[in-house]
Amino acid sequence: MLPYQTLLPLQRGASPGLPQQIAAGLIDLIRRGVLPFGARFPGARQLAGQLGVNRQTVGLAYEELQAQGWLVQRPRTAPVVCAQLPEVPGQPLPVAAGQFPARAAFQFTKTAAAPAGQLPAQSTLVLDGGSPDARLVPHALLARNYRLASRGAARRPHLLGYAAPNGVRRLREQLARYLHDTRGVPATADHVFVTRGSTMAFFLLAQLLVQAGDTVVVAARSYAEADAIFQSRGARLARVAVDEHGLVLDELEVLCRRQPVRLLYVTPHHHYPTTVTLSAARRVRLLALAEQYDFIVLEDDYDFDYHYAEAPILPLASADRRGRVIYTGSLSKVLAPAYRIGYVVAPAEVLAALAPIRVLVDQLGDPLLETAVAELLADGTLHNHLARSRQQYQHRRDVFCAALQARLAPWFTFVPPAGGLAVWGRFAAGVDLPKLAQRCQELGLLISDGRAYQLPTEPQPSHLRLGFAVLTPAELERSVRILETALRALH
Ligand SMILES: Cc1ncc(COP(=O)(O)O)c(C=O)c1O
Structure with a gap:
C-alpha cells in the first residue's frame, strides 16, 4: 500500500473538512498518475488506519469520489479508479485552447514605449543596440x-x-x-x-x-x-x-x-x-x-x-x-x-x-x-571582469569596424566609436532598412529595422546602431558577411 499518510497530508479542524481533503488528495494522485486508471483504492479501513481518521470519514471521501465520477464501486470488490475518468488520467490537466479570454472586457490606453522583443533563438546572431557579452560574466x-x-x-x-x-x-x-x-x-x-x-x-x-x-x-x-x-x-x-x-x-x-x-x-x-x-x-x-x-x-x-x-x-x-x-x-x-x-x-x-x-x-x-x-x-572581481571585458570589446570593435569597412563600404558609413559597445552609422540612400532587417533575419542575423532611430524629418529609416560587444570576433565576421549578402541580394 502506498504511504498515504505522506501522500495525503491533512489539516485537522480546517475547512473544507477531512472527507473533502481526502477526496481532493486522491484526485490529485490520479491526475499525477500515482493512482493509474483501473487501480484499486485502498480499503477504507486500512486507509483510515494510515491517516488516523475514522472509517466513516474515508467512506464519505469515497462517496464524494464516486459522485464526481472518479471511483467505481462494484459489489464485494475494492473500489477502483474509474476507466472513464472525468479528466485525462495520469497527466496534469491540459488547459483547453481558447478557454482563457483572448481580449479584455474593458478599454485601456497603451503606452508609447515599444515592448522588448522576444529572446532570439540561441543559434541566431544579434547585432543589438549595445549589450555586453553575458558569456563573460563571472x-x-x-x-x-x-x-x-x-x-x-x-x-x-x-x-x-x-x-x-x-x-x-x-x-x-x-x-x-x-x-x-x-x-x-x-x-x-x-x-x-x-x-x-x-x-x-x-x-x-x-x-x-x-x-x-x-x-x-x-x-x-x-x-x-x-x-x-x-x-x-x-x-x-x-x-x-x-x-x-x-x-x-x-x-x-x-x-x-x-x-x-x-x-x-x-x-x-x-x-x-x-x-x-x-x-x-x-x-x-x-x-x-x-x-x-x-x-x-x-x-x-x-x-x-x-x-x-x-x-x-x-x-x-x-x-x-x-x-x-x-x-x-x-x-x-x-x-x-x-x-x-x-x-x-x-x-x-x-x-x-x-x-x-x-x-x-x-x-x-x-x-x-x-x-x-x-x-x-x-x-575586486568586478574590476577584473571589467578590465578583461574592456580588452575583449576593444578587440571586437576593431574586428567589427574593419569588417564593416571592408565589406559594407559603399552602403554603410560610420566613425569608429572611441568607446561604448556599439557602432552608429548611416546607410546610403536607397537601402531599405526594414527589408534589409527582414532579409538578415532569414539568414540568421537580427538587426533593428532602424525605425527606432528615425527622425520625424526623415522619410525613411537610414541610421542603425550595431552592438559589437555581444559577439565574438568570428561571430562578428559572420554577421558582417550576412549583412553583405543581404545588401547584395537587395541591390
Ligand atoms: C541610453 C541607455 N540608458 C540606460 C540603459 C540601461 O537600462 P537599464 O539599466 O534599465 O537596463 C540603456 C540600455 O540599453 C541605454 O541604452
Whole structure:
C-alpha cells in the first residue's frame, strides 16, 4: 500500500473538512498518475488506519469520489479508479485552447514605449543596440556570493523581510567607492539609491520631478524609453540637435530663453544612440546654463566603463557642487541586463523623496542579489571582469569596424566609436532598412529595422546602431558577411 499518510497530508479542524481533503488528495494522485486508471483504492479501513481518521470519514471521501465520477464501486470488490475518468488520467490537466479570454472586457490606453522583443533563438546572431557579452560574466563567483548571502539570510531571516527601498547598504557603499575611484563622483553610500536598472531610476525621478506640462529637453535622437517615461508624466519634450561635439548648446540656450525648462536628459559620455562624446568645453557651458536657467540635469551614464583609446572625460556629476546634476548608472552593460541593478546618485533629500515612490511600485530591490554583487565589487572581481571585458570589446570593435569597412563600404558609413559597445552609422540612400532587417533575419542575423532611430524629418529609416560587444570576433565576421549578402541580394 502506498504511504498515504505522506501522500495525503491533512489539516485537522480546517475547512473544507477531512472527507473533502481526502477526496481532493486522491484526485490529485490520479491526475499525477500515482493512482493509474483501473487501480484499486485502498480499503477504507486500512486507509483510515494510515491517516488516523475514522472509517466513516474515508467512506464519505469515497462517496464524494464516486459522485464526481472518479471511483467505481462494484459489489464485494475494492473500489477502483474509474476507466472513464472525468479528466485525462495520469497527466496534469491540459488547459483547453481558447478557454482563457483572448481580449479584455474593458478599454485601456497603451503606452508609447515599444515592448522588448522576444529572446532570439540561441543559434541566431544579434547585432543589438549595445549589450555586453553575458558569456563573460563571472557567473560562478556571483552564484557563490548569492549562495553565501542566502545562507546568511537563513540564519538572520529578518534580512528577507521588507527592507529599505534604497538598496542594501553594503552595495551602496561599494557603488559609492567604485563611482569615486573610477570617475571622481564624490558620493557616499547616503547619496546612492539602488534601483532595478536605470529605467526604474528614470521612472522614479520622473514621478518626483516632472509634472504635466513641464518641458523636458532631450536630444533630437534620444533613448526612446526615457522619452516615453517623461511623456507618460505629461511632459512636453523639446529636442535639441547633436553634432560631433555632442548636444548643440546654442539651440538649448535659445530654447531656455523661450520657455522654462524643468529637466534636461543627457548621455554625455556616449550620446545614445550616436555614440558622440560631449566635449569638455560644452560640459562646462552646460552646467553654467543649468544654473542660469534653473533646470535639472539628468545624466544617464549607461556605459562609462567602456572607453578604449584615451582617458574618459569625467561625468558632469563629478564637477557638480551645486546639487544640479542627478546621476544614473547601471550594471546592465557591466554584467547583464537581466540582473537589473541600476542606481541614482543625488543629494540625500532627493533620494529620501524617491523612497516612498519606489515603495509604491516595488517595495524594495533584491537584497540577496545586491549583497552578492556588493561582494563582487568589494573583492575586486568586478574590476577584473571589467578590465578583461574592456580588452575583449576593444578587440571586437576593431574586428567589427574593419569588417564593416571592408565589406559594407559603399552602403554603410560610420566613425569608429572611441568607446561604448556599439557602432552608429548611416546607410546610403536607397537601402531599405526594414527589408534589409527582414532579409538578415532569414539568414540568421537580427538587426533593428532602424525605425527606432528615425527622425520625424526623415522619410525613411537610414541610421542603425550595431552592438559589437555581444559577439565574438568570428561571430562578428559572420554577421558582417550576412549583412553583405543581404545588401547584395537587395541591390
Ligand atoms: C541610453 C541607455 N540608458 C540606460 C540603459 C540601461 O537600462 P537599464 O539599466 O534599465 O537596463 C540603456 C540600455 O540599453 C541605454 O541604452
